[in-house]
Amino acid sequence: MGVSDARSGATVGTTGEPFVATTRLDRLVQMIRKYGINWARKYSLWPMPFGTACCAIELMATAASRFDVARFGAEAMRFSPRQSDVLICAGRVPIKLMPVLQRIYIQMTEPKWVISMGACASTGGVFNTYAVVQGIDQFIPVDVYVPGCPPRPEQLLEGIMAIQRIVEQEGVTRSVDRLGLKLTV
Amino acid sequence: MIREEPGGDRWTLNFGPQHPATHGTLHLKLVLDGERIVRCVPEIGYLHCGFEKLGEHLDYNQYVVVTDRMNYLSPAANNLAWHHACETLFGIDLTPRCKVLRTLYAELARVLDHYLSVGAAALDLGALTAFVYGFNEREIIYDLFEEACGARFTTSISRVGGLFRDIPPTWPAAVKANLPRIGDCIEELEKLLVSNRIFIERTKGIGVVSHDDAIDWSLTGPAARASGVKRDLRKDEPYLCFAPGWDGNGSSPVPFKVPIAQGGDCYARFLVRLEEMRQSLGIIRLLIDNIPPGPVNALPDEKLTLPDKREIYFSIEGLIHHFEMVMTNRGFTPPVGEAYGSMETANGELGYYIVSDGGRCAYRARCRPPSLMNYQAFSAMIEGHQISDIVAVLGSMNIIAGELDR
Amino acid sequence: MRNGVVADTAQQADQPVAVGRLQAKFGDIDFAPAELMSSDDKRRGQISVRVPVEKLEAVMRFLRDDRECAFDMLVDVTCIDYLDYPGATDRFGVTYSLLSLAHNRRLWVKCFVNDPDPEVPTMTGIWKGADWPEREVYDLFGVRFAGHPDLRRIMTWEGFGSHPLRKEYPLEGRGERENYPVFTRRSA
Numbered sequence: 018m019g020v021s022d023a024r025s026g027a028t029v030g031t032t033g034e035p036f037v038a039t040t041r042l043d044r045l046v047q048m049i050r051k052y053g054i055n056w057a058r059k060y061s062l063w064p065m066p067f068g069t070a071c072c073a074i075e076l077m078a079t080a081a082s083r084f085d086v087a088r089f090g091a092e093a094m095r096f097s098p099r100q101s102d103v104l105i106c107a108g109r110v111p112i113k114l115m116p117v118l119q120r121i122y123i124q125m126t127e128p129k130w131v132i133s134m135g136a137c138a139s140t141g142g143v144f145n146t147y148a149v150v151q152g153i154d155q156f157i158p159v160d161v162y163v164p165g166c167p168p169r170p171e172q173l174l175e176g177i178m179a180i181q182r183i184v185e186q187e188g189v190t191r192s193v194d195r196l197g198l199k200l201t202v
Numbered sequence: 203m204i205r206e207e208p209g210g211d212r213w214t215l216n217f218g219p220q221h222p223a224t225h226g227t228l229h230l231k232l233v234l235d236g237e238r239i240v241r242c243v244p245e246i247g248y249l250h251c252g253f254e255k256l257g258e259h260l261d262y263n264q265y266v267v268v269t270d271r272m273n274y275l276s277p278a279a280n281n282l283a284w285h286h287a288c289e290t291l292f293g294i295d296l297t298p299r300c301k302v303l304r305t306l307y308a309e310l311a312r313v314l315d316h317y318l319s320v321g322a323a324a325l326d327l328g329a330l331t332a333f334v335y336g337f338n339e340r341e342i343i344y345d346l347f348e349e350a351c352g353a354r355f356t357t358s359i360s361r362v363g364g365l366f367r368d369i370p371p372t373w374p375a376a377v378k379a380n381l382p383r384i385g386d387c388i389e390e391l392e393k394l395l396v397s398n399r400i401f402i403e404r405t406k407g408i409g410v411v412s413h414d415d416a417i418d419w420s421l422t423g424p425a426a427r428a429s430g431v432k433r434d435l436r437k438d439e440p441y442l443c444f445a446p447g448w449d450g451n452g453s454s455p456v457p458f459k460v461p462i463a464q465g466g467d468c469y470a471r472f473l474v475r476l477e478e479m480r481q482s483l484g485i486i487r488l489l490i491d492n493i494p495p496g497p498v499n500a501l502p503d504e505k506l507t508l509p510d511k512r513e514i515y516f517s518i519e520g521l522i523h524h525f526e527m528v529m530t531n532r533g534f535t536p537p538v539g540e541a542y543g544s545m546e547t548a549n550g551e552l553g554y555y556i557v558s559d560g561g562r563c564a565y566r567a568r569c570r571p572p573s574l575m576n577y578q579a580f581s582a583m584i585e586g587h588q589i590s591d592i593v594a595v596l597g598s599m600n601i602i603a604g605e606l607d608r
Numbered sequence: 609m610r611n612g613v614v615a616d617t618a619q620q621a622d623q624p625v626a627v628g629r630l631q632a633k634f635g636d637i638d639f640a641p642a643e644l645m646s647s648d649d650k651r652r653g654q655i656s657v658r659v660p661v662e663k664l665e666a667v668m669r670f671l672r673d674d675r676e677c678a679f680d681m682l683v684d685v686t687c688i689d690y691l692d693y694p695g696a697t698d699r700f701g702v703t704y705s706l707l708s709l710a711h712n713r714r715l716w717v718k719c720f721v722n723d724p725d726p727e728v729p730t731m732t733g734i735w736k737g738a739d740w741p742e743r744e745v746y747d748l749f750g751v752r753f754a755g756h757p758d759l760r761r762i763m764t765w766e767g768f769g770s771h772p773l774r775k776e777y778p779l780e781g782r783g784e785r786e787n788y789p790v791f792t793r794r795s796a
Contacts, residue, residue: 067220069227069249071274072602073319075355078344081337096222109271111607112785113765114227114248117219119791143268146252147772147781148764155786158793167355246740254748255772255779260701279761293650333783417681420737431709438712505733538694542654544717555703565693570684570705578740602731607763 051185058102058128060180061090065101067121070108072135075167083153084170089177098124103180105173106159109137111148115156130183133159134174136166205272211236215593219248225322226603228577232394237588239600242581246574246606253608257567261533262362265567270356272569273605275318276311278347278357280549280605285360286441287554292536294363294501296442298449298494303369305456306377306489307350307359308545309482313384314343315548315600316475316482321471323597324395324461327404332391339387342380348392349373362534363506364499374490380492385483392476405468409595412466419579422572423550424474425599429466435546436460449494468598478548506534508543533562549573549600571605626677626708626715627657627664633670633722637663656703656716664719666731671706671715672734679706683732687749697728700726700751720750728754748773781788 064086068076079086095101098121110118122131133153136142139162141151153159160183163176184200217230227248227493253272257265268286270277282304289296296304320473340497344354350369351359359366395401411421416429426433436444436458443456461477463470472563499507513520526532536558544553552571557566576599584595627641639657647734659667671679683705686783690696698720706715719728730753731738742761750771753759768784770777 027323071271071277071356073226074274078337078341081341082334083338084340093221096220106216108253111248111250112788113250114219114786117248119789121220122791143271144251144256145782146255146779147777148250148252150785155790157790157791169354247761247763247765252772252779255777259779290652291645293645293648293652306621329708415736418736420682420684420735433709537645537648539643539647540656540688541645541652551683553684553705555684555686555705557693559693566688568684568686568688570686574740574744575737 049174050187055185055187058187059184060179062103062130062180062184063093063095063101064091064132065098065104065121065125065176066094066096067104067118068107068108069110069114070137072107075170075173076105076107076134079170079173084174086104086174089174089181098122099126101125102128103130103132103177105132105134106138106153107133107134107167109142109144110150110153112150113148113170115150115153118153119157128184128187130180131157132161132163132173132180134163134173134176136164136169139164142166172186184189208563212240215589217589219245220514222326228596228603228606230592230603232589233591234589239587239589239592242584242592244577244580244602246577249603251608252517254567257564259563261562262536262564263527263534266358266360267356270358271604272571272598272608273315273547273549273552273573274356275600275602276315276548277355278359279311279315279545280438280552281358281360282308282311283543283545283547283552284554285362286545287541287556290364290543290555291539291541291558292506293532294506296363296500297497299368299447299496299564300364300498300500301442302489302493303365303498304360306486306493307347307357308442308547310343310346310483312482312548313479314340316381317387317601318481319597320391320472320475321546322470323400323468323594324391324601325481326597327401328591329395329398329401331502332394335387335390335394336384341383342384346373346377346380348377356590359474361499361507363501364497368498369493377490378418379485381483381487388476388479388483396473396476402469404594405472405598406465406591408591409598410466411579411583415579415582416466419582420575421550421579422575423546423548424425424478425550426472426577427461428463428470428474430462430464432460432462434460435482435544439455441490441545441546456485456488458482468594471598486553489557530562535562537558544570547572549602550576552605567607572608573601573603573606577601577606611696624655624714625711626671626679627655629674629676630657630667630670633674634663635665636668654714654716656718658720661721661728663721665731665734668704668731668734670719671717677708677715678710679708679713681707681709682735682737683714684706685738685745686730687745687751687773689749689773689775698722700749702728702745702751704731726751727754728752729754732756734751747771750774
């Protein structure tokens, strides 16, 4: 089965061309996915905070009482990759830390998403130096980039909401890349 | 009775670099005998980003942006320390208004840092409430910084010879209005933790550093003062409003007390931090009503500080002055030589050793990080303790990976 | 050192005490005491001395143990690569920042070494706090410390290959930051 196109709401098939969901079974499965499983997933995204530097402090501020990420069901910061859904890479990642980040990414169980929080994680930020990876997406796949140095907590919450929009349109199995689809959010 | 075998039950455990309680990317290789630590080898450098190399490519005003990201719990303090070193290099004296504002920012930054370090130390021991309460007050201080310079977190608040900009006229009133609240939260933290039986059992007698060891290991800041080392740069090598005659009219330095403890354990460090917060609020209270009027930037004619935007847009001299500062083939012209400037930040003595070859960028910008020196002592402090004491000691030392690795 | 330009006369008077004691004890060394910033006429009160590498350990031990000097805290160990510096004769200036808590005085000791194989005796036997700063100087500059208990790289990793803070090493590196396996969604 395919993935819903954000604009038309139609189910997009493997060839990338939209087709109309014909059978009632198709529509039923789509409903169960959208209002059942994906609904539950998106409102209980447990982050894996891979906080390295200053963005980690803003991540903590997002989890604190003023900005309160608990409203999104994401206050359970599980430091174990096995128990989390979203890897929030907050802060600059030097190349010495890259093996650690990759190991954590591999250990996370499907379905998993990655938020690259901050300018340093997204592109290297201020640090165009010998040691800093110029964007973690060079080495691990990233779903949402949150710009800012550091991003305000509101921006991070917008990033989490973008992940929620992605989750909403997931298939039951993690099939986006394997089907070679371009996901529109 | 169990007799311990000579070899014991030795095994090696990796603690970090990704761990909830390692306050960032700290990696410890532990050789354990059951639960007891036989040897601990910290591995650092997981956040090494080449700050010092960057200092050779960014000029004296651009580098302040990078210093924000060193001790990211109190960014304003790093900015001020960097520019203190720059002004030592250039040989500039600041205006009284600038000194008062910088002192206020430094003390607010100290309160920010201690709230998070005490909160995180408590969080690692299981006291989540202290962390969340502390964060609430930090948000208030973030708002104050945002009003003063536009950024809540990475402030980049100082420039050579002055500040980024003058405070808005509502700022002193906003600070005064929020001070009681910030002070009350310190009392709440004290009530939650200081007489708490569990907290005391987990921190008293843990991670003891003797007075002589503290000096030998080059500890500074609350970690040293908790071992009885009587050293605080604000009293011993006074700067800003802590120096006598700071306003050029013979005024006395801002009075405050330096808390010294004798235990040298985690509990002592915690108490020293709480008391330092109270003293910082006292300094802010004394200064906030007496901000002297006048310019905030020193030596406007010597092309060290950017002119006012109205002058840049409406006069040719202002425009030229702006270009002299900002274009890459112009910029600063410091004297050739070296200088060291240090300030007492929340973690200890943060110093910058700047070597200048006369160009607009430093030839070498060395940062002397208090966390590096404090963390060296960690393996000696933790030997013989148990795994669960690691988090207590790490929390009490307040190791910031950004400053440690630069 | 006061924040400001003119040093207190009392401070100025007792700045050279350590230098005087050094010159009395080690008459054969030319310490060349000078202000760190000597190109303008403002006195900042920051004095540095030059020590040849073969006498370094004896001088440092004296500085710590002598009662008039009493530099009991080693604040920092760093290195400066004077390759492009105007008027420099030696390449690596290993700089020790010393602090005397009892007398509230500072002193900077510089020891110059050159390529190839720059080597300096370790200060870990005198001040335990020299441990990691010396490892950092080794890592970033390549200056070895003879007698250091654990001289290995600290900021970069084993196998990094270069010494990043040397002047000939470029800011963006030589490809170390890109040389790593890539994971995509299919592979992980």
